[in-house]
Ligand SMILES: Nc1nc2c(ncn2[C@@H]2O[C@H](COP(=O)(O)OP(=O)(O)OP(=O)(O)O)[C@@H](O)[C@H]2O)c(=O)[nH]1
């Protein structure tokens with residue numbers, strides 16, 4: 001299908017995944033030279049990770065994006081040691097990495113309750129400062145949100161990523177027959193009968209040249225950096241963005257997706273990956289699937305048939321290939337099972353490695 005008039009000009013949505021804020025530690029309190037009294041220390045500014053918070057909320061509540069901690073109390077006769085200024089706590093969502101304005105990494109906040117000190121308060125006036133207070137630390141910090149999910153959906157626009165998410169989870173993402181329906185990452189949760197929950201991030205579709213900022217997928221690739229696994233979703237009937245672009249087969253879309261991941265960051269394509277081949281209800285889907293399976297099993301036999309520019313440096317070895325139809329429900333249960341199995345297997349592997357490492361440390365410390 002060719003996509004002529006695309007409502008691409010819709011608003012980008014109200015999702016924010018980065019924010020710059022100004023932080024200032026409180027000034028210290030005045031000392032009391034005559035009595036040797038020390039002023040209180042200025043308050044500190046902390047970033048605190050909280051669940052169910054968005055960067056958008058932080059921005060809306062503090063449009064000035066300035067966070068200043070309280071000043072320390074002056075030393076006085078009734079209180080020679082001045083009290084510390086009040087700390088300022090900035091609530092931020094989980095998955096934030098914090099960098100200074102010159103690009104230095106300050107830290108990461110991935111679990112609820114984790115906190116990072118971003119501006120220390122100045123010390124109060126005392127003997128060494130000649131009883132004069134010091135100013136608090138001032139800086140502009142950059143908050144960069146990367147979603148934390150177990151599985152990240154990767155696919156071309158219109159492959160049916162959102163449709164699949166709505167089938168496997170309780171999420172209700174927007175679904176439509178034009179590309180770039182999904183404009184911002186969305187999280188869904190798959191619930192398993194044993195109450196285990198798996199989070200899945202639905203991302204805007206990638207297109208050829210995404211790494212060079214084509215389309216909007218690239219901006220969102222950072223969100224798959226922290227997912228444990230990838231779920232590629234391809235349309236078995238292939239993809240064509242517009243009458244001006246080439247038609248790509250399902251196999252070609254997989255090559256292109258791999259290439260986009262490689263070009264964005266090497267590590268991305270090495271994540272464990274599953275492949276959901278969607279729209280199996282379409283006519284001739286079975287023949288196309290047979291062909292695709294052959295191509296994926298022996299990619300070297302098929303690569304000479306595709307344009308050179310499409311060939312990635314590495315061919316992803318999918319842990320499972322699951323034919324599905326978000327429309328008829330075919331393969332949906334199997335897909336859920338495969339996602340679960342794959343995550344459990346990787347967790348098991350990690351655990352084994354952790355145990356081995358622990359044993360190794362024990363053995364070397366005994367020597
Ligand atoms: N025939 C058929 N159509 C499907 C199937 N799954 C999704 N579609 C249709 O494909 C179109 C795109 O579906 P979406 O779920 O919005 O696709 P997406 O990958 O999220 O697209 P973007 O958000 O634009 O990247 C919609 O018209 C869906 O109804 C399927 O299994 N079979």
Ligand SMILES: [Mg+2]
Nearest residue numbers: 161162181182
């Ligand atoms: Mg979508």
